[in-house]
Amino acid sequence: MVDAALQAGTAHRRSVFELFARRLSGARRYGVVVGTGRLLEAIERFRFTDAELAFLREQRVVGDQTLDWLADFRFSGHIWGYPEGEVFFPGSPLLTVESSFAEGVLLETLALSILNADSAVGTAASRMVHAAAGKPLAEMGSRRTGEYSAVAAARAAYIAGFTATSNLEAGRSHGIPTMGTAAHSFTLLHDSEREAFAAQVAALGTDTTLLVDTYDIDQGVRTAIEVAGVDLGAVRIDSGDLPVVVRRVRHLLDELGATRTRITVTNDLDEHTVAALAASPVDSFGVGTSVVVGSGTPTMGMVYKLVAHEDATGAWVSVAKKSAEKASVGGRKSVRRAFGADGVAAKELILLGDGPGGATEADDTAGREVLVPLVVDGVLQPGFTGLDGIAAARERHRVSVSELPLVAMSLTRGDPAIPTEYR
Amino acid sequence: MVDAALQAGTAHRRSVFELFARRLSGARRYGVVVGTGRLLEAIERFRFTDAELAFLREQRVVGDQTLDWLADFRFSGHIWGYPEGEVFFPGSPLLTVESSFAEGVLLETLALSILNADSAVGTAASRMVHAAAGKPLAEMGSRRTGEYSAVAAARAAYIAGFTATSNLEAGRSHGIPTMGTAAHSFTLLHDSEREAFAAQVAALGTDTTLLVDTYDIDQGVRTAIEVAGVDLGAVRIDSGDLPVVVRRVRHLLDELGATRTRITVTNDLDEHTVAALAASPVDSFGVGTSVVVGSGTPTMGMVYKLVAHEDATGAWVSVAKKSAEKASVGGRKSVRRAFGADGVAAKELILLGDGPGGATEADDTAGREVLVPLVVDGVLQPGFTGLDGIAAARERHRVSVSELPLVAMSLTRGDPAIPTEYR
Numbered sequence: 001m002v003d004a005a006l007q008a009g010t011a012h013r014r015s016v017f018e019l020f021a022r023r024l025s026g027a028r029r030y031g032v033v034v035g036t037g038r039l040l041e042a043i044e045r046f047r048f049t050d051a052e053l054a055f056l057r058e059q060r061v062v063g064d065q066t067l068d069w070l071a072d073f074r075f076s077g078h079i080w081g082y083p084e085g086e087v088f089f090p091g092s093p094l095l096t097v098e099s100s101f102a103e104g105v106l107l108e109t110l111a112l113s114i115l116n117a118d119s120a121v122g123t124a125a126s127r128m129v130h131a132a133a134g135k136p137l138a139e140m141g142s143r144r145t146g147e148y149s150a151v152a153a154a155r156a157a158y159i160a161g162f163t164a165t166s167n168l169e170a171g172r173s174h175g176i177p178t179m180g181t182a183a184h185s186f187t188l189l190h191d192s193e194r195e196a197f198a199a200q201v202a203a204l205g206t207d208t209t210l211l212v213d214t215y216d217i218d219q220g221v222r223t224a225i226e227v228a229g230v231d232l233g234a235v236r237i238d239s240g241d242l243p244v245v246v247r248r249v250r251h252l253l254d255e256l257g258a259t260r261t262r263i264t265v266t267n268d269l270d271e272h273t274v275a276a277l278a279a280s281p282v283d284s285f286g287v288g289t290s291v292v293v294g295s296g297t298p299t300m301g302m303v304y305k306l307v308a309h310e311d312a313t314g315a316w317v318s319v320a321k322k323s324a325e326k327a328s329v330g331g332r333k334s335v336r337r338a339f340g341a342d343g344v345a346a347k348e349l350i351l352l353g354d355g356p357g358g359a360t361e362a363d364d365t366a367g368r369e370v371l372v373p374l375v376v377d378g379v380l381q382p383g384f385t386g387l388d389g390i391a392a393a394r395e396r397h398r399v400s401v402s403e404l405p406l407v408a409m410s411l412t413r414g415d416p417a418i419p420t421e422y423r
Numbered sequence: 424m425v426d427a428a429l430q431a432g433t434a435h436r437r438s439v440f441e442l443f444a445r446r447l448s449g450a451r452r453y454g455v456v457v458g459t460g461r462l463l464e465a466i467e468r469f470r471f472t473d474a475e476l477a478f479l480r481e482q483r484v485v486g487d488q489t490l491d492w493l494a495d496f497r498f499s500g501h502i503w504g505y506p507e508g509e510v511f512f513p514g515s516p517l518l519t520v521e522s523s524f525a526e527g528v529l530l531e532t533l534a535l536s537i538l539n540a541d542s543a544v545g546t547a548a549s550r551m552v553h554a555a556a557g558k559p560l561a562e563m564g565s566r567r568t569g570e571y572s573a574v575a576a577a578r579a580a581y582i583a584g585f586t587a588t589s590n591l592e593a594g595r596s597h598g599i600p601t602m603g604t605a606a607h608s609f610t611l612l613h614d615s616e617r618e619a620f621a622a623q624v625a626a627l628g629t630d631t632t633l634l635v636d637t638y639d640i641d642q643g644v645r646t647a648i649e650v651a652g653v654d655l656g657a658v659r660i661d662s663g664d665l666p667v668v669v670r671r672v673r674h675l676l677d678e679l680g681a682t683r684t685r686i687t688v689t690n691d692l693d694e695h696t697v698a699a700l701a702a703s704p705v706d707s708f709g710v711g712t713s714v715v716v717g718s719g720t721p722t723m724g725m726v727y728k729l730v731a732h733e734d735a736t737g738a739w740v741s742v743a744k745k746s747a748e749k750a751s752v753g754g755r756k757s758v759r760r761a762f763g764a765d766g767v768a769a770k771e772l773i774l775l776g777d778g779p780g781g782a783t784e785a786d787d788t789a790g791r792e793v794l795v796p797l798v799v800d801g802v803l804q805p806g807f808t809g810l811d812g813i814a815a816a817r818e819r820h821r822v823s824v825s826e827l828p829l830v831a832m833s834l835t836r837g838d839p840a841i842p843t844e845y846r
Contacts, residue, residue, distance in 0.1 A: 001603075001605055001606065001608075001609045003626050003627070004605075004609070004622045004623045004625070004626035004627060005609065005612065005622065007622065007625055007626045008613070008618075008621075008622030008625065008626070010612055010613055010622065013612060015608075015612065017608070042570070051595070052592075052595060055591070055594065055595040056591070059594065059601070061591065061601070061603070063626070101608075101612050105606070105608060105609075108566070108606070108608075109565050109566050109573075110570060112566035112567070113565055113566050113567075113568065113569060113570040113573055114569070114570055116566060116567050116568070117567075117568055117569040117570075117572070118569075142532050142536055143531070143532050143535035143536050143539060143727075144535070144536075144539050144540075144722040144724075145536065145539070145540055145569075145572070145721075145722060146536060146537070146540040146541075146568075146569055146571060146572035146575055147465070147533060147536040147537055147540075147571075148569060148570075148571035148572065149540070149568070149569035149571065149572045150532075150536055152569055168478070168479070168484065169475075171478065171482065172474070172475060172478040178482070178484065180424075180484070182424055182427075183424065183528070183531070184728070184729070184744045185424075185438075185440070185524075185528060185531075185728065185729035186424045186427070186428065186528075188729045188732070188742040188743075188744070189428065189433055189436060189438065189524050189729060189732055189742075190431070190433055191734055191735055195431075198431075199427045199428065199430065199431030199433065200427045202427070202430055202431065203426050203427035203430045203431070203486070204426070204427060214744055289722060289724070292722075293721040293722050294721075298568075298716040298717075298721040299567040299568060299712060299715075299716050301567075301712070304566075305607070305608065306607070306608035306611045306612060309611070309612055311614055312614055319611040319612075320611075321607045321611070321637055
């Protein structure tokens with residue numbers, strides 16, 4: 001596309017692309033924008049290396065004019081967007097990219113890839129956090145998604161309210177709190193469960209978590225307390241009918257005098273099983289597979305569409321695909337979240353007009369302006385990337401979710417928690 | 424775990440880990456092992472950098488003894504496995520890792536991450552290839568999965584029989600044939616559909632694919648042939664009731680004299696919609712979301728378990744977790760695929776004994792030995808990585824699938840195509 005547009009002389013037409021979701025995948029009540037910080041970091045690094053240019057040349061993917069253009073590429077336009085961690089609804093313009101057509105189209109796959117994947121994890125994680133009703137959740141799903149996606153998933157779950165991850169690289173590169181866990185193999189390696197527990201306590205102290213279900217859970221709990229004493233930090237249970245087993249283990253721990261020893265559970269948990277355990281004496285949850293694969297919705301179905309561009313005369317025209325089931329709304333947009341008198345979010349108002357930063361007919365509409373400038377003239381705005389960006393996104397998510405009507409917390413399939421209204 | 428085992432003196436016990444799937448996720452009829460080549464390349468590169476060691480030290484994740492051990496780490500054991508592209512069934516030991524406990528346990532997350540993710544894509548892709556009944560399939564899903572997973576997904580789909588990818592990085596790094604596609608934005612950028620088509624044909628020649636459904640499909644087809652002539656390579660349709668639309672477009676193209684112009688379809692296809700189009704005059708398919716997210720099964724649920732180790736006396740013991748619903752079969756294993764008189768695969772025989780390369784009681788069992796040595800004394804065996812590895816895996820997959828009974832091709836949920844039998 002870039003090649004053809006450069007030859008046709010249309011590649012440099014000023015254009016506005018919009019990234020949005022036509023619907024909330026999985027009939028969720030709200031979506032969570034995650035990945036914006038990673039995307040901005042990726043855009044800042046986005047250059048074509050010699051090796052990449054050589055491949056494009058040798059394979060004749062593009063012509064010389066395009067190769068020259070790619071060699072000099074760096075994004076020089078503007079990007080507005082929903083700040084990371086914010087909730088969103090169908091049609092919400094999560095990113096608005098204004099640049100030449102060629103620059104904007106080049107970001108398409110990168111932007112969709114990062115936001116579709118990270119937001120799927122963040123949206124699922126947010127539901128789990130609510131289901132856990134204040135109890136801490138650790139992300140432990142690295143093994144069930146690609147090796148790089150695993151790091152991004154830990155970051156996304158943390159932004160949505162998880163408290164820790166087992167992925168050490170996410171700790172190193174994103175500052176996410178990490179936690180360890182022993183596997184059954186550690187117990188099986190030793191000549192007895194007792195020897196395994198003794199080895200773990202010797203290395204990590206009594207404030208560790210012993211995995212008690214390799215052989216017999218009741219015996220495992222007794223051995224754990226015999227070895228570590230009543231100050232044992234926690235026991236982990238990874239199998240069985242959890243509501244039943246957890247009660248029995250709590251009872252046994254109390255009987256043994258280990259009243260402060262916590263119980264953490266794992267075992268293919270998702271938001272529904274976490275919710276079902278809310279009334280059980282569980283102290284914390286470890287969630288693996290379901291959070292990293294978006295709990296039934298592994299990708300968000302976001303799209304990236306041209307909504308306006310300059311024509312041959314330099315005049316702006318709004319554009320949109322006309323196909324019935326994939327219609328999009330052309331033109332620049334700004335967004336306000338309207339609240340009721342009770343302070344609860346009531347509507348996502350999408351205002352057609354001059355777009356973010358410009359004047360709109362509905363400029364005086366009440367509510368919170370949602371879009372923020374992320375990149376101005378190719379320059380990253382501060383506060384959205386790195387550790388600061390993650391901390392801000394986590395806090396923003398907490399606040400945004402707290403403003404939603406109660407129906408947003410429903411785990412059943414249904415309509416978005418608030419309607420989207422175009423004006 | 425490594426920290427505690429080093430302190431306890433058990434970290435160096437010779438151990439055998441096995442990577443397998445307890446069941447076929449999604450009730451598929453067979454699984455496809457994909458990712459082995461990528462894993463082997465990752466194991467060869469697997470070192471701890473100074474920055475990584477500094478993080479582990481500063482965060483007190485592990486003690487000094489472990490830091491020293493990690494600084495010198497490189498995998499020095501043996502790995503046998505199902506060669507990449509091979510089909511598998513519940514219990515199939517896809518990897519058998521023999522090394523010290525510490526070395527083996529360190530590979531766990533990496534091995535599971537790569538194989539779970541890549542095999543999910545490969546398994547879904549294999550079903551789509553069969554559903555397409557010989558017509559070519561292009562992978563176009565980069566935007567619907569993480570930015571690194573996208574490259575791995577293109578590789579996995581190709582091994583399973585796809586013919587091309589839209590991911591240029593997969594072309595560069597894995598030699599996968601690439602293909603381009605124009606988006607609706609390219610049409611919308613220009614002042615008319617005609618100008619857009621003319622720009623594309625001017626840059627890429629008449630043997631290109633014009634996207635004809637931005638406005639009205641019939642008019643789009645007419646304009647495409649007017650601009651490009653009857654030698655236009657192909658038209659792409661990305662919306663509508665495809666079986667109906669495709670027939671109409673074929674009829675129209677023929678009427679216009681463009682009898683050799685091909686029709687390619689996209690639009691959230693999966694194996695079921697591809698199968699439903701088998702009788703339509705479609706010439707090729709572009710599949711996006713569904714293939715990169717495993718078409719309902721985004722991860723394979725593979726696990727990595729200790730099955731044998733040396734005890735304090737140096738004697739080998741077989742071990743297995745005892746919990747009812749997560750039981751595993753301890754001990755070393757070798758595998759033969761048994762065939763019927765008709766040459767069709769009949770059983771996956773898992774032979775308990777001395778494991779791959781060792782003698783077994785059932786050594787004279789007919790059938791094909793499935794496990795191959797991938798790493799010997801830490802040295803990668805040739806033929807499994809890089810471009811050669813991918814070509815071999817694609818061919819192996821083609822052959823392995825062709826040997827399966829007809830029921831393997833069923834797209835409905837059901838039992839594995841052949842039973843797993845332990846001896």
